[in-house]
């Protein structure tokens with residue numbers, strides 16, 4: 001199936017309140033343009049340099065989401081245009097995003113990455129850490145970031161029962177944190193679900209899914 005057909009199929013199954021992030025990492029601009037021409041405007045990348053290059057090459061009415069782990073020293077390269085940063089997992093990173101956003105007189109939306117998987121390899125903070133950050137005075141001084149939700153990645157397993165448990169944990173974390181409304185924290189987004197599990201994620205409360213291979217086909221990392 002073509003990229004357009006894949007996109008049409010996925011979009012036809014998504015409830016209206018769910019945002020589809022087309023995860024285009026490792027794929028060439030020509031593939032992204034095919035999705036763009038099919039109407040897709042939200043793209044997710046996991047490497048800052050790659051996102052910067054694609055941002056330069058593509059039309060300017062695209063929302064670019066950084067979905068990967070962010071190194072603090074690279075925030076400056078995307079601060080002028082990034083629409084949403086999904087994987088914020090510590091306060092120092094928030095501070096750096098705030099500092100870089102200020103240079104462009106922007107407010108950058110961020111999601112706090114919550115660790116829901118049992119695997120050690122997945123990044124993220126606990127809901128307690130997230131709650132502490134949001135309530136801290138240091139956080140209240142950051143006027144150029146806004147925390148608009150949470151993001152999580154489930155364990156890489158075929159055990160749907162476990163995945164469901166982890167998605168449910170993210171939904172509960174969202175609800176707990178959602179009670180802490182502050183000037184720069186107003187939660188509305190739950191980013192969870194990928195090609196293999198986005199339908200389950202939506203059943204568990206996701207309203208933003210990050211889908212790559214089901215749109216663009218399998219990724220071939222050896223070519224990179």
Ligand SMILES: *Cc1c(COP(=O)(O)O)cnc(C)c1O
Nearest residue numbers: 023046067194195210211212213
């Ligand atoms: C690559 C990636 C995805 C998309 O994965 P697919 O299985 O190809 O849909 C989603 N989220 C993150 C954080 C990713 O790195």
